[in-house]
Amino acid sequence: xxxxxxxxxxxxxxxxxxxxxxxxxxxxxxxxxxxxxxxxxxxxxxxxxxxxxxxxxxxxxxxxxxxxxxxxxxxxxxxxxxxxxxxxxxxxxxxxxxxxxxxxxxxxxxxx
Amino acid sequence: xxxxxxxxxxxxxxxxxxxxxxxxxxxxxxxxxxxxxxxxxxxxxxxxxxxxxxxxxxxxxxxxxxxxxxxxxxxxxxxxxxxxxxxxxxxxxxxxxxxxxxxxxxxxxxxxxxxxxxxxxxxxxxxxxxxxxxxxxxxxxxxxxxxxxxxxxxxxxxxxxxxxxxxxxxxxxxxxxxxxxxxxxxxxxxxxxxxxxxxxxxxxxxxxxxxxxxxxxxxxxxxxxxxxxxxxxxxxxxxxxxxxxxxxxxxxxxxxxxxxxxxxxxxxxxxxxxxxxxxxxxxxxxxxxxxxxxxxxxxxxxxxxxxxxxxxxxxxxxxxxxxxxxxxxxxxxxxxxxxxxxxxx
Numbered sequence: 136x137x138x139x140x141x142x143x144x145x146x147x148x149x150x151x152x153x154x155x156x157x158x159x160x161x162x163x164x165x166x167x168x169x170x171x172x173x174x175x176x177x178x179x180x181x182x183x184x185x186x187x188x189x190x191x192x193x194x195x196x197x198x199x200x201x202x203x204x205x206x207x208x209x210x211x212x213x214x215x216x217x218x219x220x221x222x223x224x225x226x227x228x229x230x231x232x233x234x235x236x237x238x239x240x241x242x243x244x245x246x247x
Numbered sequence: 248x249x250x251x252x253x254x255x256x257x258x259x260x261x262x263x264x265x266x267x268x269x270x271x272x273x274x275x276x277x278x279x280x281x282x283x284x285x286x287x288x289x290x291x292x293x294x295x296x297x298x299x300x301x302x303x304x305x306x307x308x309x310x311x312x313x314x315x316x317x318x319x320x321x322x323x324x325x326x327x328x329x330x331x332x333x334x335x336x337x338x339x340x341x342x343x344x345x346x347x348x349x350x351x352x353x354x355x356x357x358x359x360x361x362x363x364x365x366x367x368x369x370x371x372x373x374x375x376x377x378x379x380x381x382x383x384x385x386x387x388x389x390x391x392x393x394x395x396x397x398x399x400x401x402x403x404x405x406x407x408x409x410x411x412x413x414x415x416x417x418x419x420x421x422x423x424x425x426x427x428x429x430x431x432x433x434x435x436x437x438x439x440x441x442x443x444x445x446x447x448x449x450x451x452x453x454x455x456x457x458x459x460x461x462x463x464x465x466x467x468x469x470x471x472x473x474x475x476x477x478x479x480x481x482x483x484x485x486x487x488x489x490x491x492x493x494x495x496x497x498x499x500x501x502x503x504x505x506x507x508x509x510x511x512x513x514x515x516x517x518x519x520x521x522x523x524x525x526x527x528x529x530x531x532x533x534x535x536x537x538x539x540x541x542x543x544x545x546x547x548x549x550x551x552x553x554x555x556x557x558x559x560x561x562x563x564x565x566x567x568x569x570x571x572x573x574x575x576x577x578x579x580x581x582x583x584x585x586x587x588x589x590x591x592x
Contacts, residue, residue: 172273173280188277189306192270193314208272217273 158186160236162194163229166204169220171211195219203228250295251278254302261312270315278305322394325407330394337386345382349375351551421569423491432484440477443470450522457527463520472511476504495570502563509556516549 161184165175172192179186198204203225208217221229255278259271281301286293293301305311322330352359353371363371401407446452447470453460483500486493519542524534 171276173277176277187305188274188281189311189314192273192277196266196270196315214276214279215272216276 154184158184158190158194159198160229160232162191162198163203163221163225163232166219166221166225167229169218171216171218173216175219198225250298250302251275251282254278254305254308257308258312261309262315266315274311278302320398322391322398323401325401326394326398330390333390333394334387337390341386342379342383345379349379354550422494424487424494424497426488426491429484429487429491433481433488436477436481436484440474440481443474443477459523459525460521461523463518463522465518466520469511469515469518469520472507476508476511479504495567498563498566498570502560502567505556505559505563509553509559512552512556513549516545516552520545 161179161182162175165178170178172188172195176186176188176191195204195206199206199219203222204219205222206217206219208215210216255271255275258274259267262270278301282293282298285297285301353363354360363374397406450462450464450466451459452462479500483497483504487497521538521541524538525531526534
């Protein structure tokens with residue numbers, strides 16, 4: 136009857152939780168090459184990880200505060216844009232997160 | 248772009264002053280890029296409705312701004328369960344009794360009722376409602392402030408981090424009545440019986456040179472009735488002392504004795520039990536008025552006694568049902584009621 140509908144709400148919440156952790160790795164990985172916010176969103180969306188602007192920009196600021204990203208305002212196409220790239224600390228953390236991700240994926244594959 | 252500017256202004260309002268310009272400039276750039284991409288795709292400028300749809304998708308300004316702010320809370324997840332528990336206690340032990348006392352006074356105290364219903368029932372209800380909200384606001388407000396202070400000082404207090412698992416309460420076994428509880432029950436009833444027999448056996452309950460208080464002839468019925476109930480309680484407590492797992496039987500006995508006690512109390516209130524009072528230096532007319540007043544007050548109070556009795560009986564019935572749910576399956580060779588402690592684990 137309404138089983139599908141009632142299961143949808145918990146699924147959506149769990150999916151959001153699952154994606155939240157993955158987004159950090161995806162953003163860090165995508166910023167190995169310098170990008171500004173909008174192109175970063177497009178890059179992620181093209182690779183299947185669409186992310187709202189109101190989620191991405193606060194995340195970028197948090198990662199920058201943590202010293203994992205560096206940013207600078209620069210003019211491009213006669214418009215001021217803020218460009219982000221990985222910091223040296225960010226590169227190190229990305230490497231660790233990638234190893235952790237692969238380990239988790241292997242474990243989960245075994246369990247699933 | 249008027250709609251976009253208005254939207255960004257609304258977001259800006261909620262942002263911290265230090266980061267406003269930076270955040271808005273970046274958000275503006277993103278939204279303009281989105282709109283331009285859509286326009287390039289359609290080959291024409293976006294209509295107001297289409298811009299509106301884009302902004303609606305981004306979200307309500309206050310929510311968008313909120314994502315840039317650090318997570319803040321008055322009482323965080325660490326203290327919240329304790330806060331909620333204390334609020335329940337405040338409601339149960341302060342606010343509910345507040346309402347019950349008010350209802351009781353309105354029903355049974357003619358003077359209070361006359362003083363508050365003078366301007367009509369609606370005004371009296373309004374006044375009580377105002378008083379209740381004031382009491383509730385103060386009580387809940389004080390508890391909230393205390394926990395907010397605890398939340399702020401938590402980082403330095405270490406109260407929640409420094410704890411010892413060995414100091415946790417022992418496992419409670421709902422099927423077992425603690426021996427300490429049975430002992431206290433036993434001692435209390437023995438003391439009561441001793442006092443009852445010595446002090447209340449005669450209907451001349453107060454026999455001093457200057458004061459004599461005599462009860463009505465029906466007192467004998469109440470004396471023996473309450474004494475019998477106390478003796479039953481002594482026997483039940485004694486049995487429980489020896490057989491801590493005799494839970495359901497004990498609950499049933501308590502239900503019967505509480506029912507009998509409530510009935511006796513109500514009958515006592517209605518019986519005009521004070522027969523006479525003589526006080527040295529007081530006229531018989533004055534003492535007669537005192538006797539009438541006491542008997543009248545007791546009579547007026549019987550509905551309260553009955554309500555209290557019904558509440559007690561409700562608790563007793565709940566206890567019987569709960570004891571039934573938790574009734575142990577007797578272990579092989581062990582009579583029900585004598586289960587050893589480890590049987591519950």
